[in-house]
Amino acid sequence: MTGAIPTIALVGNPNAGKSSLFNALTGARQKIANYPGVTVERKAGHASLADGRPAALIDLPGSYSLTPASPDEAVTRDVVLGRQAGERRPDALVVVVDAANLDNHLCFALELIALGLPTVIALNMVDLAERDGLTLDPERLAAELGVPVVPTVAVRKRGLTDLLAAIDGAILSHQTQAAAIPAPQPTDVELHQRARAIARAATLAETPVRRWTQRVDAVVLHPVAGFLILLALMFVMFQAVYAWSEAPIGWIEDGIAALQGVATDTLPDGFLRGLVVEGLLAGVGAVVVFLPQILILFLFILLLEASGYMTRAAFLMDGLMAKVGLSGRGFIPLLSSFACAVPGIMATRAIPDPKDRLTTILIAPLMTCSARLPVYTLIIGVFIPNRAVGGLPVGLQGLVLFGLYVAGIVGALIVAFVLRRSVTKGSAAGFMMEMPRYQWPRLRDVAISLWQRAWIFLRRAGTIIAFTTVILWLLLSFPKAPADSEMRQVDYSIAGRIASGLETVVRPIGFNHDIALALIPAMAAREVAVSALATANAIDAGDDEDQVAMSLGERLQGRWSLATALAFLAWFVFAPQCISTIAITRRETNGWKWPLFMVGYLFLLAYAAAGITYWTAVAFGLG
Amino acid sequence: MIAKLDSAPLGMTVRIARIDWDILSHDEGRRLREFGLMEGIEVKPLHRGSLFSREPLALGIGRMQVIIRGRQAAAIAIEPVEVEPAAAA
Numbered sequence: 001m002t003g004a005i006p007t008i009a010l011v012g013n014p015n016a017g018k019s020s021l022f023n024a025l026t027g028a029r030q031k032i033a034n035y036p037g038v039t040v041e042r043k044a045g046h047a048s049l050a051d052g053r054p055a056a057l058i059d060l061p062g063s064y065s066l067t068p069a070s071p072d073e074a075v076t077r078d079v080v081l082g083r084q085a086g087e088r089r090p091d092a093l094v095v096v097v098d099a100a101n102l103d104n105h106l107c108f109a110l111e112l113i114a115l116g117l118p119t120v121i122a123l124n125m126v127d128l129a130e131r132d133g134l135t136l137d138p139e140r141l142a143a144e145l146g147v148p149v150v151p152t153v154a155v156r157k158r159g160l161t162d163l164l165a166a167i168d169g170a171i172l173s174h175q176t177q178a179a180a181i182p183a184p185q186p187t188d189v190e191l192h193q194r195a196r197a198i199a200r201a202a203t204l205a206e207t208p209v210r211r212w213t214q215r216v217d218a219v220v221l222h223p224v225a226g227f228l229i230l231l232a233l234m235f236v237m238f239q240a241v242y243a244w245s246e247a248p249i250g251w252i253e254d255g256i257a258a259l260q261g262v263a264t265d266t267l268p269d270g271f272l273r274g275l276v277v278e279g280l281l282a283g284v285g286a287v288v289v290f291l292p293q294i295l296i297l298f299l300f301i302l303l304l305e306a307s308g309y310m311t312r313a314a315f316l317m318d319g320l321m322a323k324v325g326l327s328g329r330g331f332i333p334l335l336s337s338f339a340c341a342v343p344g345i346m347a348t349r350a351i352p353d354p355k356d357r358l359t360t361i362l363i364a365p366l367m368t369c370s371a372r373l374p375v376y377t378l379i380i381g382v383f384i385p386n387r388a389v390g391g392l393p394v395g396l397q398g399l400v401l402f403g404l405y406v407a408g409i410v411g412a413l414i415v416a417f418v419l420r421r422s423v424t425k426g427s428a429a430g431f432m433m434e435m436p437r438y439q440w441p442r443l444r445d446v447a448i449s450l451w452q453r454a455w456i457f458l459r460r461a462g463t464i465i466a467f468t469t470v471i472l473w474l475l476l477s478f479p480k481a482p483a484d485s486e487m488r489q490v491d492y493s494i495a496g497r498i499a500s501g502l503e504t505v506v507r508p509i510g511f512n513h514d515i516a517l518a519l520i521p522a523m524a525a526r527e528v529a530v531s532a533l534a535t536a537n538a539i540d541a542g543d544d545e546d547q548v549a550m551s552l553g554e555r556l557q558g559r560w561s562l563a564t565a566l567a568f569l570a571w572f573v574f575a576p577q578c579i580s581t582i583a584i585t586r587r588e589t590n591g592w593k594w595p596l597f598m599v600g601y602l603f604l605l606a607y608a609a610a611g612i613t614y615w616t617a618v619a620f621g622l623g
Numbered sequence: 624m625i626a627k628l629d630s631a632p633l634g635m636t637v638r639i640a641r642i643d644w645d646i647l648s649h650d651e652g653r654r655l656r657e658f659g660l661m662e663g664i665e666v667k668p669l670h671r672g673s674l675f676s677r678e679p680l681a682l683g684i685g686r687m688q689v690i691i692r693g694r695q696a697a698a699i700a701i702e703p704v705e706v707e708p709a710a711a712a
Binding site (some may be wrong): 064065067069100101103104107132134188189192214217221223224226229311314315316317318319322323326352359430431432433434461511 | 645647650651653654655656657659661669670671672673675676677679680681685686687688689690691694695699
């Protein structure tokens with residue numbers, strides 16, 4: 001392998017600060033893909049060694065040992081053993097250990113050192129260990145372990161140069177060494193005893209654990225207060241999604257309107273101008289407008305995760321989730337599903353129990369993902385008055401949005417309860433996980449993740465959504481209605497005729513022709529419903545100046561009753577309208593059985609919920 | 624009667640006397656050992672459940688905190704720590 005770029009794998013326990021170290025070493029230029037055949041994320045990047053030579057870095061999933069308990073941990077084992085398909089065995093390992101938790105993290109480190117690859121220990125988060133009153137002796141630790149030990153503070157980029165130099169040294173000296181003789185495999189109890197003995201030897205001074213984490217936990221994990229704090233946090237999160245996004249949404253809308261103006265002025269009247277202005281810009285613009293809200297939601301989730309709070313939330317929710325046959329482990333995937341069900345369903349891999357995991361996958365689409373936000377925001381903005389509730393600093397619009405989120409959660413709990421007693425029956429799920437320490441989220445790490453999410457969303461808007469809106473525009477624009485026709489162009493077109501067929505099915509639940517039309521392309525992705533309404537609206541307005549001046553909201557207000565709007569909202573709480581979710585479910589469950597089951601039960605629920613909402617609203621005179 | 628970890632009072636350090644590995648699944652037992660929960664180790668129950676349930680249980684072990692369910696805690700027999708070592712947190 002002389003001349004080739006060396007591959008260095010970062011490996012360690014969960015909560016060792018591995019990802020921060022990876023970010024610090026590679027910067028924002030990372031490649032995220034999947035390992036072939038499994039949906040475990042492969043994070044790769046590049047770093048420069050001391051003499052400027054490049055090195056490839058891979059960040060392996062956090063693991064406790066070489067005996068895997070989940071698909072993620074299996075990838076870690078297979079990569080370090082050189083068994084992972086499509087991945088060369090790493091030339092060196094950087095074992096990341098939490099300096100304040102050596103007792104535990106050295107177990108896995110010992111296992112990894114015994115593999116005989118060039119290995120360097122990154123004694124990470126030494127600053128936090130010192131804050132906790134722990135003084136360590138890295139040289140003694142290196143002598144005990146027989147490999148170089150470099151103290152690092154990933155989040156402050158401390159020790160990185162030394163770490164890279166040590167890796168280089170380890171690779172070079174290894175080439176001249178004979179292969180290590182494999183030692184007899186110790187049992188996990190023996191491994192632990194050795195780890196504890198080494199940790200003790202390397203510890204120079206130790207004062208009792210600082211009390212402040214425990215003081216915070218006394219409140220945050222309090223059976224009643226802790227739960228109220230969790231609810232309040234989630235409520236603030238959803239209010240912020242609304243309140244903070246107003247201004248940036250305005251800027252994006254102005255930008256798109258300006259682009260439409262430029263296109264109208266420069267393109268000759270005809271097919272191309274229609275396609276660009278009414279199809280592409282109206283459709284894609286209607287979705288891109290929601291980027292601020294999606295970013296705010298992800299920002300909250302990333303902050304909660306980075307601070308260590310998310311595991312506390314899982315702890316608080318476990319009791320409730322156990323009652324419906326799930327575990328607190330499922331809380332993190334389900335909360336991620338509020339952003340998007342696809343990463344949420346992928347995150348279920350951390351759930352060891354297969355039935356527990358399957359149930360969590362099946363209910364993940366019920367969490368209100370960010371793709372529903374465009375639909376909810378549009379309809380709420382148009383039909384729900386923007387006023388405070390009873391003099392409280394809480395808007396009625398925000399309250400309705402909160403209610404829709406709650407409807408999804410309650411629906412999910414009921415579905416899980418039923419499923420765990422029928423199709424996914426099995427023994428009670430377990431819940432074992434480590435509670436990380438509190439930490440200040442690092443701006444840089446959060447910014448990198450946020451940028452990755454924004455990019456995924458924009459790429460979607462630029463590809464799948466742009467494609468479906470253009471197709472829809474074509475279907476809506478042809479064939480052209482004759483000038484003397486009584487029918488509107490939208491009704492006369494191919495799409496209009498398909499929608500008319502669908503309308504007979506959905507009319508009983510209060511849906512009109514507009515909605516039937518929007519539901520078809522929204523199968524690709526929920527937010528397309530909004531761009532479909534926008535495109536149909538743009539075509540419908542045609543060249544009539546007054547009509548064009550009216551916003552989509554004003555037009556909907558004139559055409560939909562409140563009962564119809566509420567039924568439309570209720571539909572989207574449940575409807576499985578997202579190709580990506582169906583595809584990821586197929587991949588994660590290895591077949592078509594469960595995604596089809598999921599789609600079936602969600603459509604039934606959506607139809608029933610929309611119907612009940614409509615009929616109730618009509619009974620109260622809102623029809 | 625032998626005291627079990629699932630009914631141990633919060634905030635008091637206890638020593639693990641024995642773990643009934645037979646009533647735990649293979650994976651559960653291994654994960655307990657990976658957390659460092661084994662015979663002779665001292666642990667401190669810190670938090671238990673929330674509004675809805677007395678589960679799960681958060682344990683302090685060394686400088687780490689781990690979460691387990693009552694079912695696993697019930698497999699762990701505990702004994703009091705007679706002499707508090709000076710270095711104990």
